[in-house]
Amino acid sequence: MQTGVLETTRQPRALTRPSRIRRLWTKICRLRMGILGGLILLGLLAAALLANWLAPHGPFEQDIMSRLQPPAWMPGGSSEHLLGTDGVGRDLFSRIIHGSRISLAVGLSAVILQVLIGVILGLAAGYYRGWVDSSISFMVNVMLGFPFILLAMSLVAVLGPSLQNIIIALGLTGWPIFTRVTRVEVLKLRDMEFVLAARSLAFSTLRIMSKHILPNILPSILVLATVEVARAIIRESLLSFLGLGIQPPTPSWGAMLAEGRDYMLMQWWLAAFPGLAIFLSALGINLLGDGLRDLIDPHLRKD
Amino acid sequence: MNSSKILEITELTTCFDTPEGLVRAVDGVSLVIESGRTLGVLGESGCGKSVTALSVMGLLPKPQGRISSGSIYFQGKDLVRKSPRTLRALRGSEMAMIFQEPMTSLNPVYTVGEQIAEAFTIHEHLPKKLGLQKARETLFQVGIPSPEQRIHEYPHQLSGGMRQRIMIAMAMACRPKLLIADEPSTALDVTIQAQILDLMLNLQEETGMSIMMITHDLGVVAEMSDHLAVMYAGKVVECAPVDVIFNAPGHPYTLGLMRSIPRPGRKFSSGKQALAEIPGIVPGLIDPPPGCLFAPRCDRAFERCRLEMPPLFNLKDQSGSSHGVRCWLAESMAQQPATQGGRT
Numbered sequence: 001m002q003t004g005v006l007e008t009t010r011q012p013r014a015l016t017r018p019s020r021i022r023r024l025w026t027k028i029c030r031l032r033m034g035i036l037g038g039l040i041l042l043g044l045l046a047a048a049l050l051a052n053w054l055a056p057h058g059p060f061e062q063d064i065m066s067r068l069q070p071p072a073w074m075p076g077g078s079s080e081h082l083l084g085t086d087g088v089g090r091d092l093f094s095r096i097i098h099g100s101r102i103s104l105a106v107g108l109s110a111v112i113l114q115v116l117i118g119v120i121l122g123l124a125a126g127y128y129r130g131w132v133d134s135s136i137s138f139m140v141n142v143m144l145g146f147p148f149i150l151l152a153m154s155l156v157a158v159l160g161p162s163l164q165n166i167i168i169a170l171g172l173t174g175w176p177i178f179t180r181v182t183r184v185e186v187l188k189l190r191d192m193e194f195v196l197a198a199r200s201l202a203f204s205t206l207r208i209m210s211k212h213i214l215p216n217i218l219p220s221i222l223v224l225a226t227v228e229v230a231r232a233i234i235r236e237s238l239l240s241f242l243g244l245g246i247q248p249p250t251p252s253w254g255a256m257l258a259e260g261r262d263y264m265l266m267q268w269w270l271a272a273f274p275g276l277a278i279f280l281s282a283l284g285i286n287l288l289g290d291g292l293r294d295l296i297d298p299h300l301r302k303d
Numbered sequence: 304m305n306s307s308k309i310l311e312i313t314e315l316t317t318c319f320d321t322p323e324g325l326v327r328a329v330d331g332v333s334l335v336i337e338s339g340r341t342l343g344v345l346g347e348s349g350c351g352k353s354v355t356a357l358s359v360m361g362l363l364p365k366p367q368g369r370i371s372s373g374s375i376y377f378q379g380k381d382l383v384r385k386s387p388r389t390l391r392a393l394r395g396s397e398m399a400m401i402f403q404e405p406m407t408s409l410n411p412v413y414t415v416g417e418q419i420a421e422a423f424t425i426h427e428h429l430p431k432k433l434g435l436q437k438a439r440e441t442l443f444q445v446g447i448p449s450p451e452q453r454i455h456e457y458p459h460q461l462s463g464g465m466r467q468r469i470m471i472a473m474a475m476a477c478r479p480k481l482l483i484a485d486e487p488s489t490a491l492d493v494t495i496q497a498q499i500l501d502l503m504l505n506l507q508e509e510t511g512m513s514i515m516m517i518t519h520d521l522g523v524v525a526e527m528s529d530h531l532a533v534m535y536a537g538k539v540v541e542c543a544p545v546d547v548i549f550n551a552p553g554h555p556y557t558l559g560l561m562r563s564i565p566r567p568g569r570k571f572s573s574g575k576q577a578l579a580e581i582p583g584i585v586p587g588l589i590d591p592p593p594g595c596l597f598a599p600r601c602d603r604a605f606e607r608c609r610l611e612m613p614p615l616f617n618l619k620d621q622s623g624s625s626h627g628v629r630c631w632l633a634e635s636m637a638q639q640p641a642t643q644g645g646r647t
Contacts, residue, residue, distance in 0.1 A: 130366045191364075193408035197401075197473065199362055201422050202394035211421075215412040 034291010040284025048101040055094035056082070059251045063089040068267050084269045086259065092269065095251040096277050102252040103233045103281065106167055110232040111225050113171025118178025119221060123209050125179065126186025136179065143176040149238065156244045166245055170232050181224055185217040219293040226289025230282030237278065253278050308376075309481055309513045310336040310359065315373035315383075317351075317358045320366075324589040328354040330537040331373070333615075336481070336530075341507065341514040343528030343545065345521065345560070349585055351537040352517045356483045359515075360400050361390040378480070396426050399474035403486040405466035409458035415442075415469045416454025422476035441472040445502060464495035468502065475506060482507075483515045488523060500527055521564060525549065533557050536585055536596040539615065543626035553618060553628035555601045556581070595630070607631050 028035065047054060067089040072079050083092040125136040143151075152169045159165035189195060190213065198208050237254015239245035246252040248259075253274040260271030317329040329351040336342045344352050357363050358370055361382065375382040377398065382390060402408040410418055419441055420434030429437065435454065442450035445468045458466055467487060474482060484503065488496035500523060507514060516527050524531055524545060532542040533554065541554040552558045562579035583600040586592065595601070598608040608631055616633040618626040 193402040193404055194410040196362060197408050197470065198410075200360055200394055200400040201425070201473065201476075202391045202396070203421070203425060207425075212410050216410070 031291050031294060033287050034294065037284045037287025037289070037291060040280060041288055044100050044104060044281050044284065047097045048104050051098045051101060055091075055097045056080075057091035057094040059090070059095050059098040060249050061090060061094075063091075065089065068263070070267070071269050083273050084267070086256075086270055087263065092256075092273055095256060096253070096273060099251040099253045099256060099274065100277070100281075102163065102246055102250065103236065103254075103278070105163065106170065106236040106252075107229040107233040107281070107285075109167045110170035110174065110236075111229045113167065114174040114178055114228060114232075115221065115225055117171065118175035119182050119214075121175070122179040122182025123186055123213065126183040127190055127205070127209055127213070133183070137183070140176040140179050143173070144180075148173050148235070149242075152235070152239060153242070153244055156239060161239075161244050161247055163246065166236060166239060169239070170235055174228060174232065174235075177228070178221065178224065181220055182217060185220055186213055189213050189216055219296060222293050222296075223289050226285045229285045230278075233278055233281060307338045308335050309338045309378060310334070310515070311374075311376040312355070312359070313374045313376070315355065315358060315375060316371045317354050317363065317368060318371045319354075319368050321589070326588045327537055327591075328368075328588065329358060332534070332537070332539050334532055334539065334542070336513050336515055338480075338513055339507070339511045340529045341516055341527050343524035343531045344515060344517045344534060345519065345524055345531060346534035347519055347585060350534045352519075352534055353485050355534075356400065356485050356515065356517055360394060360398065360483065361387065362394075362400075395422065395479070396477045397479055398481040398483065399477070399479040400483040400485065401467070401470045401474045401487050403489050405463045405470060405490060408470050409466055411458055414455050414457055415461070419454075419469065419473050419476060422473055426477045437476070438472075441476060442469070444506075445469070445472045445475070446498075447472075463491050464498065467491060467495075467499050471499070471502065471506070475510075478510055479512060481513045481515065483517070485517045486519070487516075489518070489520070496523075503527070521560060533560070536591070537588060538596065538629060539627070540597065540629045541627060542615075544624050547624055547626050553626060553633050554597075554630050555603050555632070556597050603632060605631070 063085065066078070066081065066085055067087055069078060069081050069085040069089075070076050071084045072082050074084075081091045081093065083096070085091055086095070121136050121139075125133040151173050155169040155172060156165055159168065195208060195212060198212050203212070233253070236245055236252065237257055240252050240255035241258035246255055248255060256274040257271055257278070260267075260269075260274060263270045312332060312334040315329055315332045316327060319326045319328055332351070332355055334342065334344070334355070344355065346352050354363070354368070357368075359375055359377070359382065363369065370383050373383065377393065380389075382393075409415065413421075416435050416438045419438035420431060423429045423434040423437045424431055438454055439450045442453055447453050447465065447468055453461070453465075458469075461469070467490075471487075482503075487503070488499050491499060503514065504527065506512070514527070516523065518524060528545050530542065531545045531548050532539050533548070533556065534540065535556050541548060541552070541557050543553075548557060549561075552561055559579065559581040563581065565578055581600055586596055586599065592599075592609075594607075594609040594611055595604070595613055598604040601608065611631075613629050613631045613634070615627040615629045616636075618628055618633060618636050
């Protein structure tokens with residue numbers, strides 16, 4: 001349609017071209033799951049940022065007289081505590097809202113750290129090959145063979161449990177998967193002729209890696225990163241569960257889940273709602289990642 | 304014949320480390336390209352054509368590949384002994400390369416305009432906007448209709464021929480003196496092939512660049528080249544001006560290649576005029592047998608062929624142009640063994 005010969009046929013087509021609003025609407029429909037994911041994440045971010053205003057109670061506020069109250073819609077529940085209260089009478093709903101701060105901070109920062117370490121090492125291993133590749137791959141294999149929990153535990157034990165140190169511990173243990181994926185993709189791409197063409201035009205190695213190879217592997221990294229955010233949130237809860245994570249009484253979803261375990265049989269909501277929060281945020285981030293990939297991949301991009 | 308040589312390769316040997324052993328992909332190859340002329344390099348897959356090209360460009364896959372001996376003089380400078388930095392300064396600006404597969408030779412995540420503009424912004428330090436402007440002009444030059452729109456399109460939206468034109472546009476961006484074309488028309492269908500070759504000829508006329516045309520297609524050689532070097536198993540087996548080789552091929556391999564071109568009216572499989580084939584395959588290059596590497600497939604081979612590698616004999620024909628042939632059959636006709644490869 002774009003060649004000069006067919007120029008004339010384009011005019012009538014232009015008349016039947018869908019209106020701008022219509023095109024925007026089809027785009028929205030195509031990306032609806034991604035948008036849904038974005039909305040979920042946006043909601044979480046809002047909860048994290050506005051926790052002090054949104055939460056009906058303080059996260060540490062104990063009301064020992066109304067401990068272990070069920071959610072509001074169940075017999076014995078009150079509208080005072082929407083999702084019920086825990087063993088010392090703290091409002092579960094408020095603690096989940098406050099907990100989103102920790103979970104999002106840990107999930108996002110840890111994965112950013114993982115991506116930084118993992119992708120840089122993966123690029124170097126895949127592009128330079130040789131001894132660089134051997135040593136990085138060896139490191140990756142050692143890391144993947146080492147039980148995560150042991151490594152993270154020793155790191156936190158050395159550094160001391162704090163939000164910052166948990167992020168560091170998760171970042172330093174989670175990067176090998178990014179290195180693996182990046183390395184394989186780079187191996188595939190480095191022998192493609194467009195990389196050879198870039199080299200034949202004397203572009204610098206840094207430029208080829210960052211501007212020619214990296215954008216091509218970004219979709220895979222993005223999808224992996226969204227999965228890893230969810231995993232980091234869960235791992236944080238694991239560390240908290242073991243007492244090495246966020247220290248009580250600071251609310252984190254993982255720690256709440258761990259505490260709720262003791263009441264699982266009778267007061268199921270104590271474990272169920274923090275678990276649901278983890279699930280929802282993981283789902284939202286995954287959907288958003290898929291949508292973003294569709295948006296940035298030129299093969300899937302249509303006008 | 305001794306006009307200015309833009310590229311002179313002498314006794315180039317390029318080796319690859321493989322798990323099975325050392326492979327001499329290019330073994331003592333000597334070639335010359337004169338300014339403004341085209342050298343065709345002909346041979347079947349795996350005979351070292353592309354490795355020769357990559358050696359010249361300094362783009363051998365690392366760490367497996369390396370030049371182990373020989374010299375490559377480009378405009379009087381020996382590229383083998385220059386630092387990678389000097390080589391890089393030449394690439395893109397002085398010499399450029401286009402590749403076989405137009406599907407993978409463009410980066411899928413950038414528009415074609417951005418990709419061509421990048422060459423300008425890096426080599427001529429132009430701002431991005433001016434680079435795009437230049438990209439538009441270059442696209443027009445390589446015969447792409449409505450470049451205005453095309454520069455905003457992605458490679459997957461273009462046809463194979465279109466992509467190859469864009470590849471050429473990128474390579475030509477900085478007006479190189481030498482263009483190495485590695486099977487530029489092989490992956491295209493025949494009508495597009497002719498267009499691309501025409502385009503290259505036109506650009507050569509305009510800019511006076513030299514071309515090293517790597518191909519396995521005798522038709523392409525006939526149309527494009529002034530000189531021809533036939534390669535077999537990492538060695539040049541015959542080299543001469545194109546018309547000399549086409550009139551009187553000196554090496555049985557060249558002859559075999561020519562006889563295996565299908566012609567209308569000939570049958571493929573049976574009868575006197577059946578399409579000839581060269582039996583067998585190219586020998587492995589790890590521990591090659593002594594003697595001529597073509598001997599196992601040659602119907603005219605005799606005892607000596609299997610024992611001793613023939614040198615490149617220099618046949619002088621009537622026109623006085625040199626004609627190098629690496630075959631014992633040519634010994635009797637040769638005036639003297641060419642010491643240093645045939646001049647092309």
